[in-house]
Amino acid sequence: MAVGAALLGTGGGGDPYIGKLMAKAAIAKFGPVDLLPLNDVPDTVEIAACGAMGAPTILIEKMPSGEEIGQALRAYEARTDKKIDAIIPFEAGGINSMTPIMLAAEFRLPVIDADGMGRAFPQLEMETFHVYGVPACPVTVADEQGNVVIIETDDAAKAEWLARGVTIRMGGQSYIVNYGMDGQTARRVSVPGTMSLAIGIGRTIRAATESHRDPVADLITFFSGTHYETARILASGKIVDVSRREQNGWSVGVVTIEPFDSTRKPVSIQIQNENLVAEEDGKVLAIVPDLICILEADTAEPITTERLRYGQRVNVLGVKVPPIMRTPEALAVFGPAAFGLAHEYAPLEA
């Protein structure tokens, strides 16, 4: 699940190895966690979203204590005077599909098989929850020292702005609870099935590796049987440049891949925590919100942004996202223009 979620995280959402350790430790301590299908969520249960915020380059050096996300939820419950019944990941990612499991284990709650991005995005307002009308606030932000900040604003982008500022002051990494809603709302505004999708992706990669089949071919077949439908290889080659820095609380930069096929031009991928747009010689191969997944060439393990290195052999997989993420309302919030990209959105399959 951590590996599959890291693939959906398109570079962001955190390192799956650390995520796996965190979730395993929580389950060992508190017991197993139920995954609740989105359609089975009762109308009136109280749900909150959670995840880690910050630059993924920082997360791998600034490890969580394990207490943060629980503190964020306790502050959330105290502020809203509500008992939360179920947890939903605010995004899919190697860490951020695992933090909900940690939290759910500690509080003996189910995790809903869905999320608010259908992938990972770098900003808190880039949520289908926000696109379809759920207020982001209160947002509770906790760090490993026990500091907690509660943010209240009507404007989801302002909540992102303030929470990012707080996260920077917390050392570049924090843990967040936000987007409280009831079950009926969650069914309407969430990207369904992304946690079980992550399990399926991980299983596909593992099975292909164990049986010495081509994992990327198997992934493409696997996706064709899911609501993500279409996946295709955008490039196969070697990373010849990684330009990456921490800026404004994110990891931003450009990675350049030289294709093995010498008739093709270098492929560049712009990054803001996540992979935003893949271009070859000025031509867009794929662009947000469609997924751009950089996979290790032999194993198809997703390479998260902070692990990109010169010389890595990679396949870049493009994956179509479900219709709920491609409406005009959704593209207004997390389409190319929301990232300051000049390109029009062009569906992957077009």
Next chain:
Amino acid sequence: MAVGAALLGTGGGGDPYIGKLMAKAAIAKFGPVDLLPLNDVPDTVEIAACGAMGAPTILIEKMPSGEEIGQALRAYEARTDKKIDAIIPFEAGGINSMTPIMLAAEFRLPVIDADGMGRAFPQLEMETFHVYGVPACPVTVADEQGNVVIIETDDAAKAEWLARGVTIRMGGQSYIVNYGMDGQTARRVSVPGTMSLAIGIGRTIRAATESHRDPVADLITFFSGTHYETARILASGKIVDVSRREQNGWSVGVVTIEPFDSTRKPVSIQIQNENLVAEEDGKVLAIVPDLICILEADTAEPITTERLRYGQRVNVLGVKVPPIMRTPEALAVFGPAAFGLAHEYAPLEA
């Protein structure tokens, strides 16, 4: 009162003209406010401190809506589940002795004749409240757009760090409620009488000006009858350089004064919102927490940090602060070392 508090603000704490307008508008709208002597505060009343946070250079361009401080108090009451009975200024200053009046008028509460700094300081932990054991948190931070942030940490310096980060994200200016305590505690941890002291300072300046007497001489006489006891002129001269910038959410810099007495060397004053240390040729004339007040030469009106200009003729007045601000515990929190100054503390009168 606004003018007198601006003098106590030693450059910081905000512009007295804007402060006066804010308080007058609130009193016109909501009615007059009682000033409650510190000794008359009942043991069990609930008290909260308030004021504006940010760089004074920004405040004069980013005017408050008038709603901020009330929002901060409503969030504070909601978070603590307490009804606040009285307001205490967290510092003395041209704005920050007035924001408590605005808040008290709106909520029909008394303002306590005392504060937590006995002057103005640039950081939230530099409070006698903190020195003598009152937790800073929760701290509620509000801006003119209705955004509210609540900070919870055991560490007053961390609360400052997080609130400053939030304030920067709010555009460099915010309004704060913090340091909740009961009446018995307030009597123990506050600098007494600073609001009526501000009124006395203002009256002294006005009376001297109206009767064409030397206002600085009258101020020195006035202070000798108060618990601040000693005031003396550190320098008289012309401002020949103002080096000032916004950095990390404060106005920082150095002002240089060329004395009219040509036998004296230039006097430099280091600033972090407030005037921290006055030196002549490397010799300390006065240093925090004692007051260093830059006064317009003819009128003795205090010149706040953001109003300092080349060519102004000024008297620099040093004022001794009361014993509660000079204990080893107090000097550890707001003595020279707390500002990174290499100098030892040297009492003004020594």
